[in-house]
Amino acid sequence: MPQSPVPVFEAADAIAANASVIVILKADGQALGPRAAALDEAAGGILSRACSTAAEAGTCIDLVPPQGVAARRLIVLSLGKAETVSALSLAKAGGSLAAHLEDKGEDEATLVLDPIAGVSLSGAEILARVALGLRLRRYRFDLRNKRPVAAADKVWRLQLVGADKNALEAALTRTNAVAEGVEYARTLVNLPPNHLHPESFPSHLEPLRAAGIEVEVLDAGHLKELGMNAILAVGAGSVRAPKIAVLRYRGEGSGEQPLAFVGKGVCFDSGGLCIKGGEQMFDMKADMAGAAAVVGLLLSLARQKSPVHAVGVLGIAENLPSGTALKPREIITTGSGQTVEVFDTDAEGRLILADCLYYTATRFEPSAIVDLATLTYSVMRGLGSIFAGLFSTDDAIAAQMIAAGETVGERFWQLPLDRAYDEGLKSPLADLRHHAKDMEDGDAPYAAAFLRHFTEDRPWVHLDIAGKELAGEDRPLGREGATAFGVQMLEEWVQMNRKSA
Numbered sequence: 082m083p084q085s086p087v088p089v090f091e092a093a094d095a096i097a098a099n100a101s102v103i104v105i106l107k108a109d110g111q112a113l114g115p116r117a118a119a120l121d122e123a124a125g126g127i128l129s130r131a132c133s134t135a136a137e138a139g140t141c142i143d144l145v146p147p148q149g150v151a152a153r154r155l156i157v158l159s160l161g162k163a164e165t166v167s168a169l170s171l172a173k174a175g176g177s178l179a180a181h182l183e184d185k186g187e188d189e190a191t192l193v194l195d196p197i198a199g200v201s202l203s204g205a206e207i208l209a210r211v212a213l214g215l216r217l218r219r220y221r222f223d224l225r226n227k228r229p230v231a232a233a234d235k236v237w238r239l240q241l242v243g244a245d246k247n248a249l250e251a252a253l254t255r256t257n258a259v260a261e262g263v264e265y266a267r268t269l270v271n272l273p274p275n276h277l278h279p280e281s282f283p284s285h286l287e288p289l290r291a292a293g294i295e296v297e298v299l300d301a302g303h304l305k306e307l308g309m310n311a312i313l314a315v316g317a318g319s320v321r322a323p324k325i326a327v328l329r330y331r332g333e334g335s336g337e338q339p340l341a342f343v344g345k346g347v348c349f350d351s352g353g354l355c356i357k358g359g360e361q362m363f364d365m366k367a368d369m370a371g372a373a374a375v376v377g378l379l380l381s382l383a384r385q386k387s388p389v390h391a392v393g394v395l396g397i398a399e400n401l402p403s404g405t406a407l408k409p410r411e412i413i414t415t416g417s418g419q420t421v422e423v424f425d426t427d428a429e430g431r432l433i434l435a436d437c438l439y440y441t442a443t444r445f446e447p448s449a450i451v452d453l454a455t456l457t458y459s460v461m462r463g464l465g466s467i468f469a470g471l472f473s474t475d476d477a478i479a480a481q482m483i484a485a486g487e488t489v490g491e492r493f494w495q496l497p498l499d500r501a502y503d504e505g506l507k508s509p510l511a512d513l514r515h516h517a518k519d520m521e522d523g524d525a526p527y528a529a530a531f532l533r534h535f536t537e538d539r540p541w542v543h544l545d546i547a548g549k550e551l552a553g554e555d556r557p558l559g560r561e562g563a564t565a566f567g568v569q570m571l572e573e574w575v576q577m578n579r580k581s582a
Contacts, residue, residue, distance in 0.1 A: 084268055085221045088237040090212050090257070092249040093191070096120070096242055102190040104156045104178065106211065106243075108163045109135050114195020116243065124150050131157055138162075138170050139177035139557070143185070156181070156190075158211075163199035168210050169490045171202075173557040175214025180555075183219070188235040194243030204244035209252035212241065216260040217558045222271040255385050259572050262381030263565040269373040270550060270563035274349040274366040274399075279321040282348065282397050286326060289376065292383040295329040309416040309436040315429040316398035318353055318406025325437065328375070328393035330383050335390035340575065341447035342379070343437045345430045345454035346372030346397040353400045353407055353426030367563065368430075370550035371453035372397065377568035382575065389579055394441045396433035400426070412511045416440055417535055422511040430456045431516070431528050435535045442537035449478060449540040452532070453567050454547075460496075460525040461548040468494040469566065470545035472529035478542055481581075485573035490558070491566055493544065502530035 096103060096116070105117045105128060113121055113129060121128035124146045131142045138161025146155050158178050160166050182190060192211065194204055202210070219237070241249060269277060269285060277285060283298045290296050301322035304313055309325070316323030326346075331339075347368040351357060357365070372395040379393050411423045413432070417439040421432070434452055441450055460470040471493040473479035479495050486493045505517035505527050513534060517527040529543045549566035552559065 084264060085219055085234065086236045088216050088219060088239060090253055091238070091240050092244070092246045092253070093240040093242045094246070096191055096193060097240065098151060100152050100191040100240070102154045102156065102182075102187050103152045104158050104190050104192045106158050106160055106192060106194045106207070107132055108160050108166065108197045108200070110162060111198060116193050116195050120155070120193075124155065128155065128157065138165065139174045141178060141181040143181070154185070154187070160197070163197055166197065166200045166202070166207075168202070168206070168488055171207055171210035172214030172217070172490070175211035176218035176557040178211070179215040179218040182237070189238045191240040191242060194241075203248060205248035205252040208241045208244050208249055209256045212239070212253060213256035213260055214558055215239070216257070217263060218560075220264050220267060221560055222268060222562055258381045258384035259569060261384050262377035262572065263568045265380055266373040266377030266565035266568050267559070267563040269376060270367050270370050270565070272366070277366070277369070278348045279316065279319070279324050279397050279399060282324065282346065283326060286328070286376070289328060289380055289383070292380055293330070294379055294383050297327040297329075299325040299327065307416055307440065308414065308418070309440065310413050311415045311421065311432040311436045312396050312398060314407045314411070314413050314423070315347075315353075315400055315432050318401040318403040319399035321399055323396070323398035325440070326395040326397060328379050328395070330379050331390045332382070332386060332388040334388040337390070338448045339390040339392045339445055340578070341392045341394065341441045341445055341450045342375045342571070343394045343434060343441055343450060343452040344372030344375035344396070345369065345433055345452070345456065346395045347430060347433065348397065348399050350400045350427070350429065351402060353429060354402050355409065355426040356402055357427060364551055367550040368455050369397070370455050370563070370566070371546065373563075374453050374546075374565060374567035374571070377565050378571045378575075381568065381572050387575070387579070389575055391575070392441070392445050392447060394437050396437040398429075398433060400429045415535070419513060419534060420511040421513050421515055422508040423515045425516065428516050428528070430454050431531050434532055438532060438535040439537065442535070442539050447539060449475070449542070450536060451542045451544065451571065453544045455550050456545045456547055457525040457528050458547065459523055460545040463496075463523070463525065464494055466548065468492050469549050470525055471495045472498040472526070472543040472545070473541065474498065474533065474536070475540040475542070478540060481577055482542060482570065482574050485577055486570040489569040489573050491570040493570070496529070497526055498529050498533065499526070502526050506531055
């Protein structure tokens with residue numbers, strides 16, 4: 082299996098008599114609640130002694146209970162100070178717990194929550210967010226046929242005590258759906274390029290069909306009929322023709338006009354004839370992370386039966402050099418009818434998005450369009466490792482998305498989208514120049530300015546997530562490898578948008 086078995090979370094009214102591992106969720110500086118206090122009394126006060134000193138959020142204090150206590154392991158999971166408890170801090174604490182349980186070889190535990198003063202989140206939300214972090218941190222992708230069996234290969238069973246059962250089950254429905262979307266997006270990005278490519282990509286969309294999402298695949302012949310010469314040009318150097326996948330989810334009670342999400346799905350980007358250097362090319366199997374995020378988002382919405390209408394459009398191609406590859410100074414007529422003069426063939430993502438954005442805007446007439454793409458190196462140079470770039474024609478949507486990102490830890494910074502950048506996109510031979518003359522001079526806003534010409538003036542957000550698709554080391558909510566950056570933020574934004582509509 083390329084990923085670990087899914088943990089099983091169960092709501093429970095009380096700590097089971099045969100519970101072998103008990104985890105107490107504890108805010109720093111607050112007294113033990115009634116459940117923890119009863120356990121502390123039975124254990125001779127070891128919990129209260131362990132909690133007498135401050136501990137950072139996510140700290141796991143491991144205790145061996147005395148005789149007379151049925152459990153063989155007690156763990157105090159610090160949630161930090163009550164005033165700092167948030168959806169993100171809880172998820173990170175759950176991630177720390179997952180790493181701790183795996184290190185100890187445990188595959189079952191009972192999480193116990195008593196009321197915490199000063200926290201606005203309900204008990205159900207607290208437990209569900211911890212469970213989300215635990216599940217995300219536990220995900221592992223592995224294609225080895227010969228590897229040692231580890232604790233991560235076991236099905237984990239976790240009982241959650243301390244919240245209304247109905248409320249907790251509802252909260253878990255959402256967080257499990259989000260986790261499933263994130264995990265599947267990670268798997269797509271982690272797959273090697275001989276496993277995931279334009280020919281095989283449609284087969285990897287079967288889990289979406291199983292979740293009730295309509296999947297339509299437009300092959301090269303269909304793209305040619307639609308005049309989508311930009312995406313066809315990008316894929317011209319590969320023996321595997323490009324495709325567009327259209328995903329449609331319509332929840333019960335949702336409106337006619339959808340939200341639309343467009344993803345760049347370059348399964349491998351060599352740079353084409355403007356070929357990348359070796360080190361730049363090593364991680365280019367992940368240049369389809371934008372498309373993977375759209376897949377993960379729609380899967381998470383469908384799994385929780387969210388009452389929204391959402392469309393996903395994935396531009397799928399390989400950018401490879403060959404005798405038929407796209408060449409600098411070619412002029413392409415895009416699906417919109419606008420002509421584009423091409424320069425650096427390694428700036429292929431904006432060509433794919435040009436056709437996909439226009440197709441999305443004209444076919445579905447969405448209330449808003451959001452695209453995600455690992456698009457430019459310049460956004461990484463400008464923002465570093467903390468933020469991804471956000472450009473938008475609608476400041477209200479942009480502010481809402483930034484707030485959603487802060488909630489889940491996927492941070493975005495709004496960058497300028499100004500008509501002045503169009504000056505750098507003028508061509509004497511075509512309607513648009515592919516990119517500004519100096520690619521090193523802040524290319525990200527020029528790329529956004531280029532894309533706006535294909536949005537048909539729909540409310541639009543462009544998310545440049547370059548550099549966020551892979552992590553080089555383990556982190557609180559995941560292991561080394563694919564991050565599925567953007568899935569959680571967009572799911573949070575969709576829910577915010579639905580409630581405010």
